[in-house]
Amino acid sequence: MSVQIYKGTIVTSETIDTLEVYEDAYLTVEDGVIRSIGDNIPDTYKDLPVTDYGRSLLIPAFSDLHIHAPQYHERGVGMDCLLFDWLNTYTFPEEARFADTDYARTAYAQVIRDLLRHGTLHANFFTTIHYDASDLFFRMLQKSGLYAFAGKLNMDMNSPDYLVEETEQAIADTERFVAEHPGDDHVKPILVPRFAPTCSEKLLKGLGRIAESYHVGVHTHLVESRAEAAWAAELFPQYGSDGAIYEGCGLLGHGPAIMAHVIFPTEVEERILEKYDVVSVHCPDATTNITAGIMPVRRMQKQGFRIAAGSDIGGGHHTGVYTQAARAVQLSKLKEFYEPENERLAFANAFYMATAEGGSVFGKAGRLAPGYRFDALVIDSMENEGKELTPLERLERFCYIGDDRNIRERFVDGRRIDPEEVYRKMLGC
Numbered sequence: 421m422s423v424q425i426y427k428g429t430i431v432t433s434e435t436i437d438t439l440e441v442y443e444d445a446y447l448t449v450e451d452g453v454i455r456s457i458g459d460n461i462p463d464t465y466k467d468l469p470v471t472d473y474g475r476s477l478l479i480p481a482f483s484d485l486h487i488h489a490p491q492y493h494e495r496g497v498g499m500d501c502l503l504f505d506w507l508n509t510y511t512f513p514e515e516a517r518f519a520d521t522d523y524a525r526t527a528y529a530q531v532i533r534d535l536l537r538h539g540t541l542h543a544n545f546f547t548t549i550h551y552d553a554s555d556l557f558f559r560m561l562q563k564s565g566l567y568a569f570a571g572k573l574n575m576d577m578n579s580p581d582y583l584v585e586e587t588e589q590a591i592a593d594t595e596r597f598v599a600e601h602p603g604d605d606h607v608k609p610i611l612v613p614r615f616a617p618t619c620s621e622k623l624l625k626g627l628g629r630i631a632e633s634y635h636v637g638v639h640t641h642l643v644e645s646r647a648e649a650a651w652a653a654e655l656f657p658q659y660g661s662d663g664a665i666y667e668g669c670g671l672l673g674h675g676p677a678i679m680a681h682v683i684f685p686t687e688v689e690e691r692i693l694e695k696y697d698v699v700s701v702h703c704p705d706a707t708t709n710i711t712a713g714i715m716p717v718r719r720m721q722k723q724g725f726r727i728a729a730g731s732d733i734g735g736g737h738h739t740g741v742y743t744q745a746a747r748a749v750q751l752s753k754l755k756e757f758y759e760p761e762n763e764r765l766a767f768a769n770a771f772y773m774a775t776a777e778g779g780s781v782f783g784k785a786g787r788l789a790p791g792y793r794f795d796a797l798v799i800d801s802m803e804n805e806g807k808e809l810t811p812l813e814r815l816e817r818f819c820y821i822g823d824d825r826n827i828r829e830r831f832v833d834g835r836r837i838d839p840e841e842v843y844r845k846m847l848g849c
């Protein structure tokens with residue numbers, strides 16, 4: 421049995437509204453799982469060495485539930501475009517490059533390294549339509565230490581002719597991908613139709629059959645913007661709404677359902693979110709960059725819907741999902757300013773999205789509590805010389821102005837992870 425003992429100030433979500441703080445506490449980890457947190461070390465471990473992190477904070481690892489891995493090289497570029505210009509000018513040509521697996525290896529190795537640097541230790545990815553690059557990415561993830569969902573992207577219509585699948589082939593390739601990548605404790609396959617307007621009903625129904633046969637979940641965009649939702653409803657009049665398309669094609673109820681954006685849910689979408697325990701993903705930078713609107717996060721949280729956080733790279737430009745916790749508070753204040761019936765988020769509500777809610781998709785993760793995996797970060801105190809901050813102020817400041825240089829340690833399953841070492845391993849895949 422392997423046991424580690426850490427001392428420091430621990431901050432973790434207790435509920436969606438409250439953060440729990442343990443100052444100068446001891447945290448014991450047994451075989452990668454947290455055994456105790458408190459003022460004392462359990463008697464059985466009294467003689468073991470203690471790693472003391474001083475005024476640094478021990479916090480749960482972050483979870484990014486919506487990231488387009490192949491868009492990593494285009495983040496922060498073309499941000500003054502509207503969505504369809506941005507897709508056609510930057511995104512689709514960049515994704516086309518993933519036909520070349522050498523290019524994919526280099527790009528994907530950097531994505532994985534940088535997520536680890538920024539403390540994202542659980543992630544849910546989009547890839548591209550290319551089988552070989554998606555297969556490579558899945559194998560890289562399995563060697564990275566990350567907890568992840570990934571699959572092969574699907575799109576067979578309303579897409580550029582250099583980046584579109586033939587329907588029957590798309591279904592066959594996706595079934596093969598799922599069959600050949602059953603995954604393991606850390607990395608699991610997921611179905612990834614880009615969004616309804618780029619997928620035919622035949623393709624979506626084919627994916628629905630794969631979901632049912634292989635018990636896999638789905639990751640896509642849902643009511644991302646008013647224009648997208650209206651286009652989807654026009655293309656699929658037999659279903660009438662974005663959410664009803666995925667439900668009608670049989671994609672829901674076979675595994676996790678993770679839906680990015682969900683900015684304008686109708687009653688139909690709300691019924692679907694509840695029925696299938698959907699995790700909606702708030703991506704504040706991206707919804708600003710593509711002028712999609714502001715998700716009614718606090719209202720949806722209060723209705724009991726599950727909402728996690730996502731970087732949505734490259735629609736979003738920040739790698740660290742902790743920045744999205746801060747941005748979620750900012751956007752909620754703007755929403756409250758323009759629409760006073762929408763209550764703003766407290767910082768605790770936003771931190772919960774980026775850790776506890778997102779982490780819950782990956783097993784006992786996203787919190788620091790007995791029985792949870794020790795998937796955690798050690799971050800700097802973020803204090804200026806001569807002025808002390810409370811633990812909650814230190815955490816909030818990290819999310820607002822911190823970066824990867826303020827993250828001193830990263831742990832997955834209780835084991836230390838070195839992003840540079842993982843990067844070298846990735847390049848050898």
Ligand SMILES: [Zn+2]
Nearest residue numbers: 641680732735
């Ligand atoms: Zn997206």
